[in-house]
Amino acid sequence: AQKITQTQPGMFVQEKEAVTLDCTYDTSDPSYGLFWYKQPSSGEMIFLIYQGSYDQQNATEGRYSLNFQKARKSANLVISASQLGDSAMYFCAMRDINTGFQKLVFGTGTRLLVSP
Amino acid sequence: EAGVTQSPTHLIKTRGQQATLRCSPISGHTSVYWYQQALGLGLQFLLWYDEGEERNRGNFPPRFSGRQFPNYSSELNVNALELEDSALYLCASSLYGRSSGANVLTFGAGSRLTVL
Numbered sequence: 001a002q003k004i005t006q007t008q009p010g011m012f013v014q015e016k017e018a019v020t021l022d023c024t025y026d027t028s029d030p031s032y033g034l035f036w037y038k039q040p041s042s043g044e045m046i047f048l049i050y051q052g053s054y055d056q057q058n059a060t061e062g063r064y065s066l067n068f069q070k071a072r073k074s075a076n077l078v079i080s081a082s083q084l085g086d087s088a089m090y091f092c093a094m095r096d097i098n099t100g101f102q103k104l105v106f107g108t109g110t111r112l113l114v115s116p
Numbered sequence: 117e118a119g120v121t122q123s124p125t126h127l128i129k130t131r132g133q134q135a136t137l138r139c140s141p142i143s144g145h146t147s148v149y150w151y152q153q154a155l156g157l158g159l160q161f162l163l164w165y166d167e168g169e170e171r172n173r174g175n176f177p178p179r180f181s182g183r184q185f186p187n188y189s190s191e192l193n194v195n196a197l198e199l200e201d202s203a204l205y206l207c208a209s210s211l212y213g214r215s216s217g218a219n220v221l222t223f224g225a226g227s228r229l230t231v232l
Contacts, residue, residue, distance in 0.1 A: 035220070043204055045159075045223035091158065095219075103149060103172055104221055108158040 002027045004092050004107035011112050013082045020067070021077040021110045023092030032094055034075040035104060036066070039089040048090075051075055082114045118143065120224035122207050128230045129197050137192040137227045141209030147171075148190040149210075149221060150182060154203040162205075165190055197231045204228050 003026040013019040025034065036048040051059045051066045059066040067076040079086055089111050093104040121140045129135050141148050150162040161174040165184035179195040188209075194201055205228075208221040 033219075037223075042225060043206075043228070044225040045206060045208070045221075047220050047222065050220065093159075103161050103164050103174075104159075105161070106151075106159040 002029075002032075002094055002105045004094055004105055006092055006107035006110050008110045009108075011110055013079075013112065013114055015084060015114055015116050016081055018078060018080045019082055019112065021079070021090050021092075021112065022074070023076055023107060024072075024074045025092075025094050026073060027094065034066070034068070035093045035095070036064070036075075036077045037091045037093060037106075038086075039091060039109070041088070045091070049077070079112075084114050084116065087112060087114045120207055120209050120222055122205075122224040122227050124227055125225070126228050126230070128232065130232050131197055131199060133197050133231075135194045135197060135201075135229055137194075137205050137207075137229070139190045139192070139207030139209075139224060141188050141190070141207075142222055145209035145211055145222075146188055147210045148184055148188065149208045150190070150192050151206045151208070152176075152203045153206060153226075154200070159206065163192070194229070199231050202229060202231045 005024045032053045034051045038046045049059050049061045049064045049066050051068045058068050063080045065078045089109045091109045092107045095104050123138045147166040149164050151159040153159050163182050164172040168184050182192040184190045204226045206223050206226045208223040210219050210221050
């Protein structure tokens with residue numbers, strides 16, 4: 001069974017600084033995908049970044065990058081140059097590719113607050 | 117391109133009543149997923165539909181049910197409502213591709229159900 005763990009209930013960062021949100025996962029399958037989503041107070045889940053288990057390089061999307069350490073089973077999200085609009089809940093999720101089940105399993109989330 | 121749309125935005129019911137939530141996926145997406153997010157908690161997988169069929173179901177009682185229509189829109193029904201059913205119900209859609217690890221789920225803004 002897959003499991004996602006996010007151990008930081010809340011994080012604080014000042015505007016323009018970088019922040020790392022932690023995510024560890026557990027799966028016995030060799031092929032899987034890891035996702036990060038942002039959930040503002042409006043409720044909608046916004047896709048940020050994806051990392052495949054066989055991808056050689058860490059994924060990057062603009063100010064978002066994924067620090068993927070396969071041996072440690074961690075996929076931490078790094079947000080560079082934080083902005084006030086980054087204040088939101090952030091969820092790490094994974095999909096087990098081999099089963100064909102397209103559902104995502106989510107962690108409990110980290111609330112990020114960006115201060116001026 | 118229109119995103120995933122959900123209705124109603126808010127719904128208030130009393131214990132024992134039935135609630136029906138609706139979801140229209142992104143044009144061309146055949147898969148629809150339903151998640152429950154109780155206050156302060158992560159997302160719990162409810163149901164996955166593809167091509168009109170229920171493909172997978174989460175650990176929820178049978179009074180949570182749904183269907184997918186020929187136009188790929190979907191409906192979630194919750195019978196015999198209980199207080200703990202109060203939550204944000206999120207719908208997501210995707211293209212179904214068994215070998216596509218990067219198959220991103222696109223979420224709607226959710227329907228907030230309050231059971232009194």
